[in-house]
Amino acid sequence: MLSFFIIIIYLATGFLIPLIGLLKRKNSYIMALLASSIALIITIIAIPNVLFQGTIVKYMSGWPAPFGITLAVDSFNMIFISLATITNLMIVIYSKSRIKTWEVEYYSLLMLLFTGILGILHTGDLFNMYVFFEIMAISSYALVSFHKNKNALECAIKYLILGTFTSSFLLVGIALIYGITGTLTIANIAIIIASKKAIAVPIAFGLIFAGFAFKSSIAPFHYLKSDISQASMPQISAILASIVSMTAIYAILRLYFIIFNQIFIFNYILIVLGLLSMIIGSLMALKQKDILRMLGYSSIAQLGFVVLGFGMGAFVRQAYNAAIFHAINTVFIELLLFLTAGVLILKHNTSSLKELAGTGNKNKFLSIGFFVGAIANAGIPLTNGFASKWLLYTASLQINPIITLIAIFTSVITLAYSLKAYVVLFMSNTDTKKTILDKPTIIIITILISVCVALGIFYTAGLDISDISARSLLNRAQYIKEVLA
Amino acid sequence: MIKMISYTISFILMTLGIYTVLAKENLIKKIIGLTIFTNGIHLFLIALGYFQTTQTKIAPILTTLNTPIAETFANPLPQALVLTSIVIDLSITALAAALIIQIHKKFKTVSAKKLNRLKG
Amino acid sequence: MILNYTQYDSGIIALIFFTIIAILYHATKTKKFTGEKTTMYACGETVDSKDIDLAKNETYNTIINTLKLDLLSDAHSGKLDEYLFLVCTAAFIIIIILVLTW
Numbered sequence: 001m002l003s004f005f006i007i008i009i010y011l012a013t014g015f016l017i018p019l020i021g022l023l024k025r026k027n028s029y030i031m032a033l034l035a036s037s038i039a040l041i042i043t044i045i046a047i048p049n050v051l052f053q054g055t056i057v058k059y060m061s062g063w064p065a066p067f068g069i070t071l072a073v074d075s076f077n078m079i080f081i082s083l084a085t086i087t088n089l090m091i092v093i094y095s096k097s098r099i100k101t102w103e104v105e106y107y108s109l110l111m112l113l114f115t116g117i118l119g120i121l122h123t124g125d126l127f128n129m130y131v132f133f134e135i136m137a138i139s140s141y142a143l144v145s146f147h148k149n150k151n152a153l154e155c156a157i158k159y160l161i162l163g164t165f166t167s168s169f170l171l172v173g174i175a176l177i178y179g180i181t182g183t184l185t186i187a188n189i190a191i192i193i194a195s196k197k198a199i200a201v202p203i204a205f206g207l208i209f210a211g212f213a214f215k216s217s218i219a220p221f222h223y224l225k226s227d228i229s230q231a232s233m234p235q236i237s238a239i240l241a242s243i244v245s246m247t248a249i250y251a252i253l254r255l256y257f258i259i260f261n262q263i264f265i266f267n268y269i270l271i272v273l274g275l276l277s278m279i280i281g282s283l284m285a286l287k288q289k290d291i292l293r294m295l296g297y298s299s300i301a302q303l304g305f306v307v308l309g310f311g312m313g314a315f316v317r318q319a320y321n322a323a324i325f326h327a328i329n330t331v332f333i334e335l336l337l338f339l340t341a342g343v344l345i346l347k348h349n350t351s352s353l354k355e356l357a358g359t360g361n362k363n364k365f366l367s368i369g370f371f372v373g374a375i376a377n378a379g380i381p382l383t384n385g386f387a388s389k390w391l392l393y394t395a396s397l398q399i400n401p402i403i404t405l406i407a408i409f410t411s412v413i414t415l416a417y418s419l420k421a422y423v424v425l426f427m428s429n430t431d432t433k434k435t436i437l438d439k440p441t442i443i444i445i446t447i448l449i450s451v452c453v454a455l456g457i458f459y460t461a462g463l464d465i466s467d468i469s470a471r472s473l474l475n476r477a478q479y480i481k482e483v484l485a
Numbered sequence: 486m487i488k489m490i491s492y493t494i495s496f497i498l499m500t501l502g503i504y505t506v507l508a509k510e511n512l513i514k515k516i517i518g519l520t521i522f523t524n525g526i527h528l529f530l531i532a533l534g535y536f537q538t539t540q541t542k543i544a545p546i547l548t549t550l551n552t553p554i555a556e557t558f559a560n561p562l563p564q565a566l567v568l569t570s571i572v573i574d575l576s577i578t579a580l581a582a583a584l585i586i587q588i589h590k591k592f593k594t595v596s597a598k599k600l601n602r603l604k605g
Numbered sequence: 606m607i608l609n610y611t612q613y614d615s616g617i618i619a620l621i622f623f624t625i626i627a628i629l630y631h632a633t634k635t636k637k638f639t640g641e642k643t644t645m646y647a648c649g650e651t652v653d654s655k656d657i658d659l660a661k662n663e664t665y666n667t668i669i670n671t672l673k674l675d676l677l678s679d680a681h682s683g684k685l686d687e688y689l690f691l692v693c694t695a696a697f698i699i700i701i702i703l704v705l706t707w
Contacts, residue, residue, distance in 0.1 A: 127566055134573045141580060150591050154600045157512060157584045158685050164519050164577055165506060165689065169696060171526050171570065172499075178563070179533045202707045206700035210692075220695030223681065223688040227603040265706045269699065283674055284681065286665045288605070357660060364632035416665065424660045450625070457621065507689050597685045604683035 001058040002046040003081060004071055006039045007118050010088075014111035021104035029096055032107040036089040043085045050078045051468070055482040057124070065484045066188045072124035072483050075472040079324065079465065080243075080250055081121050083331050087243045088114045090447075091235050093440045094339055098235075098346050106146065113139035113239070117247050124483055126174055126184045129251060133170070136247075137163050137215070140240060144232040155231035159224055162214065166221070170211025176204035177259075187483035190258050190476070205260045209252060216248030218307055219276035222300050226284070229296030230351065234342025237292060241299035242334040246327055249303070253310060258476055270311030275406055277304030282413040291341050291421055292351045298337075298377060298417070301410055302330045308403070309392050313470075316398050320470035322391035325462050329376070329384040329455065336373040336448040339441075340366055344425065347435050353421070358428030363435055367426040369445045374418035376452050379411045384455035387462065491532040498525030512588070512595045516581045523574045527567045534560030 013035040021028035050056060055074040059065065073081070091110065099106050116136025123129050141163065145156030178184060180200055181192040193201065210221070217225040229237040256266060281301030288294040309323025343366060344359050345351045360366050376383035379390075389411065396403040455462050472478075502522025506515050535542050542559040589595055669675070680691075 127569075131569060131573070134577075138573075138576060138580060145584060145587075148587060148591075151602060153584060153588050153591060154602060157581065157588060158600070158688070160577070160581055160584065161506070161512075161515055161519070161685065162688060162692065165522075166692065166696075168519070168522050168526060171523070172529070175526060175530045175533065178530075178566075184562075199704065199707065202703035203700055206696065206703045209699065210696035214692065221692055223691065226681075227683065230603060263703065263707075265703065269702065280677070283672065284677060287669060287674060287678060289662055293605070354662075365629070368628070368632060420660075420664060428660050453621075453625075457617075503693070507686065507693065510686075600685070601683050605678055605681060 001056050001071060001073065002042060002049060003073060003078075004058055004122065006042055006081070006085065007115060007122060009035050009039055009042075010111050010115040010118065014108050014115060017108040017111065018104055021107075025103055028104045028107045029092075032092050032111060035111065036085070036092050040085045040089050043082050047078060047082065050075055055472070055479060057482050057485075066183055066185055069128050070124040070185060070187075070483055071122045072187075072479065073122060074479065076250075076254075076324075076469045077121055079328065079469050080246060081118060083246070083328065084114060084117050084121065084243050087239065087331065087335065090335065090339075090444050091239060094235055094342075094444055096440060097438055102146075106143075109139050109143050109146075113143065117243060120247050120251055124186050126177065126186060126189070126255075130167075130170060130174055133212075133215075133251070134167060136244065137167060140236075140244065143236050144228055146233065146236070151231040155224070155227050159228055162224060166211050166214040168211075169207045173204040173207035173211065176200045176207070180204075185483065186255070186258055187480040190261075190480055191484075193259060194262070201260070202263060205256075205263060205266075208255060212248045212252045216245040216252075217277075217300050217303055219273045219280060219300075219304065222277065222280070225300055226288075226293045226296035229299075230290055230293045234292065234338050234345055237296065238335050238338035238342070241296065241338065242331040245299070245303055246306075246331060249306060249310075249327070253473070257473060258479060261476065264314070267311050267314040270307055271403070274304045274306075274308030274311055275403065277301065277307065278406060278410040279304075282410045282417075285417045286413065288417075289354065290352050291356065291425070292338075292345065294417060294421060295334075295337055295341065298414065299330075299334050301414060302326075302334070302377070304410075305389065305392060305407070306330060308407070309395070312392075312395055312399060312403075316395040318391060319395040320473065321463060321466040322388055322395060324466040324469050324473075326388035326392065328462065328466070329388050329452075332448060332451050332455075333373055333376045333385060336369060336445070336452060337377065339448070340369040340373060340445060341421075341425070343435065343437065343441060353424050357424050358426075358430035359432050359435070360426040361428070361430065361432050363426075363437070365437065365442065365445070366435070367422075369449055370422055370426065372449050372452055374422050375415070376456070377418055378415035380415075382453065382456050384452050384459070384462065387456055387459035391463075488532070488536040491528065491536070495525050495528040495532060498522075498528060501525075510596050510598055512585050512597055515597065516578060516585070520574065520578060523570065527570060530563045530567050530570075534563040 013031055017028045017031055020031065050073055055072055058071045060069045060071065062068075088110075092107070095106070095110075113136055116132045116134075116139060119132030119135065120129055123132065141156055141160045144159055145152045177189060177193075180196055180198055181189050183189060183192065213221045225241075228240060232240075256263075260266070278301050281297050281299075281304060285294045285297035285301070288297065306323050306327050309319050309326060313320040313323065344356060348356060348359055350356060360370075372383065376385040379385045389407070393404050393407060396407060499522055502518050502520075502525055505518025505521060509515060509518065537560070543557055545558040545561040585595060588600070592600065594600075
């Protein structure tokens with residue numbers, strides 16, 4: 001399996017950077033850039049393998065299926081793996097000129113965070129998923145408190161206590177599943193659990209859902225998301241809002257569709273929680289006076305759309321395509337918004353809207369970036385947000401028109417606060433100097449703008465990719481057959 | 486009988502751990518509560534491997550002195566899971582301790598009620 | 606493999622690239638900041654920019670007071686104990702719903 005080497009590269013780099021970087025500090029950036037580029041090249045080579053072969057399975061150290069740890073990659077995995085490697089390369093290039101002290105610790109923690117993310121995306125074993133989940137979580141606790149100012153320290157200790165609390169719920173759920181079935185491979189559990197009628201099965205699923213839902217900020221578990229976005233660096237908030245949330249949603253869906261397929265009430269629960277996230281996220285963002293907090297609440301609302309799509313898919317088959325397409329779009333939109341606002345925030349060392357008023361007046365390029373991100377967030381045509389949201393609206397009309405009404409209301413409120421942020425940052429009447437952008441930042445923002453516009457105009461490409469992934473997500477029998485063969 | 490005692494004690498430990506995290510105000514007491522909670526889960530996991538049949542189990546070590554019968558060995562897989570989980574909990578406690586020391590330097594307090602700068 | 610690529614598509618791609626490059630070129634030429642405000646048009650009248658100004662904090666006060674968003678904002682108070690209690694309650698309710706319909 002070719003993409004397994006990405007995990008090895010990130011893990012090895014995460015441990016080699018402190019060794020080599022202590023001699024000369026600049027080497028840490030060069031090593032991180034090298035590792036991210038090699039990982040992206042490996043991902044691009046590995047994509048056609050997965051498309052032609054279906055599911056690729058690797059048994060670690062040769063132990064066959066029910067006895068050892070298996071890694072299983074199919075088309076549903078491959079989208080999130082490629083999104084994770086692209087995000088890693090962009091964040092490493094973006095942080096070059098903005099992290100001036102403690103680079104060694106920063107880049108090694110970043111590599112370990114992405115080791116955790118890619119480990120969850122590859123694995124086919126339940127406890128292995130828990131171990132990589134904890135690697136990702138501990139790296140993110142350390143990265144949130146990186147600059148050690150008062151806000152960051154307070155937010156990191158709250159994040160640590162809440163995160164460990166819910167991860168322990170996840171461990172109780174895994175222990176219950178092990179007690180019922182006696183095995184830890186996901187495909188093997190799926191065969192055994194079909195014949196057991198124990199009451200512990202829905203309890204275990206509820207606990208596992210609570211464990212993953214805190215990291216992905218679904219509605220009643222969304223509490224610290226905006227505080228974390230306010231207190232940490234803009235690029236770390238971008239990672240936590242985009243790819244970490246998508247990884248947690250991936251983990252819930254993989255476990256639901258393979259193991260717990262007979263619990264049908266979960267689709268209704270997903271629809272209700274999705275609607276709740278959309279309402280709470282967009283309405284709370286109207287009152288905020290701080291740009292990073294507003295973007296944090298906005299990301300909760302976008303994730304509500306994704307969760308709503310996956311809930312509606314049991315009734316309307318096209319909603320799965322719409323949800324996966326909206327997941328891809330959300331990653332790019334959140335990256336664009338956070339990185340563009342982050343340039344101004346890191347230059348002026350504040351994030352409240354009153355002090356940042358008009359600081360982007362002379363930067364026309366940043367204003368184009370933020371504008372495209374804002375209208376893509378709201379779902380205006382010619383951007384990628386419109387294509388996926390339109391599919392969600394038409395799918396929800398076939399179920400209940402109230403869902404469409406709430407979704408359109410959320411999009412309107414999103415447009416309201418996004419435009420308010422744009423006007424305050426880029427059109428206020430103050431006299432400011434132009435922020436000089438260096439070349440790597442210009443390249444990254446250009447790539448993000450062109451991806452957003454291109455996926456909006458050539459939306460059929462995105463829909464074809466989502467269709468291939470949705471087909472392999474729902475194909476439970478082939479996953480079990482390939483892993484246990 | 487011993488099976489019921491083990492499971493009951495592990496559930497009591499989990500409940501006491503959750504109560505400590507929720508009700509106590511000092512940050513250090515909350516971290517201790519998290520450790521009690523995870524130790525309750527570890528006891529639950531090991532007890533799953535010991536009580537599958539009514540026979541009493543012995544430690545799963547193969548020697549040349551006895552012929553191994555599979556039903557008398559305790560299940561070694563949950564013990565491996567618990568070892569991994571103890572290491573994870575150790576690293577979380579170390580990170581939490583470092584954060585609490587820095588909080589005490591900047592805020593001069595370790596009470597969770599007074600850490601309320603971010604709101605809304 | 607993914608698109609049926611015809612010659613009209615090349616024209617559309619060329620047009621899009623030309624538009625993007627033209628916008629970027631015009632946008633990166635810096636203009637002088639004159640400092641005078643223009644009047645706003647609102648359905649037949651012109652509105653003074655003191656009344657409707659997106660940059661003030663009181664812009665959306667009508668929506669906030671109608672929907673009583675201050676109550677919702679009090680639920681996100683920032684205290685760790687309340688957040689822990691609400692997460693525990695939410696997990697408990699979801700488990701009860703899943704068990705009752707098993």
